[in-house]
Amino acid sequence: MTRQDEAVSTERPGAAYAGVLFGVFVIVLDTTIVNVAAPRIQADLLATVDTAQWVVNGYNLAFAALLLSAGAMADRLGGRKVFLGGLALFALASLACGLSPSAAALVSARAVQGVGAACMLPTALSLAAHLHPEPKARARAFGRWAAVAGAATVLGPLAGGVLVDTLGWRVIFFLNLPVAAFAGYLLACNAKETGTRARSFDVAGQVLGVVALAAVAIALTEAGQRGWGSAPVVTALVVAALATAALVVVERRVRAPMLPPGLAGHPPFRRVSAVGFVLSVGIYGQMFVLSLYFQHARGYSAWATGFALLPFAVLSMIGPVVAGRFIAHGAVRGTLVAGQLAGAVGSALLAMLGAHTGYWLAAIGLVLLGVCQSASQPAVAAATLQQAPAEHTGIASGVMTAARQVGSVCGVALLGGLLDGDVLSGLRTALLIVAVLFALAAGLAWTVRPPRSAGPSRCANASAAT
Numbered sequence: 001m002t003r004q005d006e007a008v009s010t011e012r013p014g015a016a017y018a019g020v021l022f023g024v025f026v027i028v029l030d031t032t033i034v035n036v037a038a039p040r041i042q043a044d045l046l047a048t049v050d051t052a053q054w055v056v057n058g059y060n061l062a063f064a065a066l067l068l069s070a071g072a073m074a075d076r077l078g079g080r081k082v083f084l085g086g087l088a089l090f091a092l093a094s095l096a097c098g099l100s101p102s103a104a105a106l107v108s109a110r111a112v113q114g115v116g117a118a119c120m121l122p123t124a125l126s127l128a129a130h131l132h133p134e135p136k137a138r139a140r141a142f143g144r145w146a147a148v149a150g151a152a153t154v155l156g157p158l159a160g161g162v163l164v165d166t167l168g169w170r171v172i173f174f175l176n177l178p179v180a181a182f183a184g185y186l187l188a189c190n191a192k193e194t195g196t197r198a199r200s201f202d203v204a205g206q207v208l209g210v211v212a213l214a215a216v217a218i219a220l221t222e223a224g225q226r227g228w229g230s231a232p233v234v235t236a237l238v239v240a241a242l243a244t245a246a247l248v249v250v251e252r253r254v255r256a257p258m259l260p261p262g263l264a265g266h267p268p269f270r271r272v273s274a275v276g277f278v279l280s281v282g283i284y285g286q287m288f289v290l291s292l293y294f295q296h297a298r299g300y301s302a303w304a305t306g307f308a309l310l311p312f313a314v315l316s317m318i319g320p321v322v323a324g325r326f327i328a329h330g331a332v333r334g335t336l337v338a339g340q341l342a343g344a345v346g347s348a349l350l351a352m353l354g355a356h357t358g359y360w361l362a363a364i365g366l367v368l369l370g371v372c373q374s375a376s377q378p379a380v381a382a383a384t385l386q387q388a389p390a391e392h393t394g395i396a397s398g399v400m401t402a403a404r405q406v407g408s409v410c411g412v413a414l415l416g417g418l419l420d421g422d423v424l425s426g427l428r429t430a431l432l433i434v435a436v437l438f439a440l441a442a443g444l445a446w447t448v449r450p451p452r453s454a455g456p457s458r459c460a461n462a463s464a465a466t
Contacts, residue, residue, distance in 0.1 A: 012190040013131040019186030020124050020131075021148045023087055026176050026183075027117045028149045030059060031284075031408070032156030034110075035291045036302050036309075037169040044169065047103035049292075050222065053416040056288060057409050058107045061217050062114025063121075064405030065210040068258055070119045078193040079123040079130065086119025087184050094176035121401070131191065150317030157287075157313055161306025205258035208247040213406060215240035220413035263396060268387040268448050275336065275448075276380040276400050277407040278441040282343055282434040283373050285411025286350070287312070289419055289430050290362075297355050297423045311363050315370020323375045332382045333448060339375030340442035342368045344435045351431035354424060372438070380404075386450050 034041075034056055042052040074082045093112035100106035163171050219236035226233055251257040263269060287309065294300040294308050326335045346368025353362055380400065388396030415434070419426035 011192050015186050016191035017131050019183045020127050022179055022183035023120050024124055025148050025152045026179050027120055028152035029156050032153060033160035033172050035288050036157050036160035036306050037164045037172055039295045040164050040169045040302055045103040049420045051103045053412055054107045055110055056412050057217055058110035059114040060405055060409045062111045063117045064402055064409060065213050066115055066118035067122055067402045069206045070122050074123040079127045080191055080193045082119050083123040084184055084188060086116045087180055090116030091177055091180035094173045098170040098173035153316045154313040157306040157309040161303035164302040202254055202256060202258045204250045208243050212240050212243035217409050217413050220410055223417055271444050271448050272383045272387055273403045275441045275445050277403045278437050279376050280404040280407025281411035282438055284408035285415035286434060288412045289415050289427055292419055293427050311366040312370040315367055316373045319370060319374020320378050323378050327378055327382050332379055335375050336379035336445040337442050339372045340438050340445055343372030344438035347431045347435035347438060351428045383448055
């Protein structure tokens, strides 16, 4: 028994899990709330559009790059310890964000926030399982998880708009502090440490992966401002290519590679990961550019922009309940294809928006994007668990989460870069690109057939895990 376990003589799963959920709430909230605040941050700190993108991407980049590393740390050190450490880092970085005197300082603090979030998310899942060993209790716990994540998705644009208009953009970061403190108190005082086990840590692979991802994100962001042939963009692409090549060589030689060969070489798994990547490119990229559209082209306030995006947020919260019923009956592929097609149609409709277009068109497009998100998110998770070998389901879930985070980075960088000049022209181009990507992803999803051993019960478990 560790000293921490001695301090917690009686474990209280309900209170401890409430702490985990508060932590998950602020993680999800910070992926959406800053989108609405981006134009005000840009004006206040005299930043360019591409710098404003990095306020969003700095968080998403660190978050995505370190997810697998954090999972390995949790196995070695214990989930409770890593979660609390990540929560403390997230809180300190939030304070630094709110006090940032410049755009560069804010981007740096957001990256540190992402590191803290990366430590929390994979360990939160292991804590949920540890605190709820009974299958029925665990299923209810994952249901509460989905409800909290959905609520954070809804409150992000709405609360962000209200707070930015009334109290300024800095307050959205300061509010993380009391929530994080309360979450840490609940978990630290009511949960014992999870089990630990020896596991090799692929340091070289993780470092090379971070370098490759960072270089790609830099290239995508700077290309919109400087052009694809500029020296910084070309340099970043060369660095990305070299880091990726080195990663392949290193992964073939290490005993415990970051991505097991049996998983990386499984075509259906790669296709599912690609669909998850496209989903995040389309959803997160569009939320960023639509926030700029409503405020720059339509003259909406940050508060009004939050309300304008509400149809998407509400569908994202309530839709997974309906999608989960289809998935529980084995309709994983159909649900995934339907979600991607809804995204394609919604993006095409939103590409028709102009400076004076009626809001009804935006509302229909946003509803369809909400259907896309709420149907595709649980379906991608279920398909991932279906296609992964039994011995690699854990790392497969981590890869899927990382792919979606990478997609969010690329979506904001690529689509946001197209709006650096004429907002309306850039919006149309960006959303038509997304419509095509969603259509291609629908075709790709249709080729992912469930293995013969996959049945409704396994699908239900996968749906619950989202």
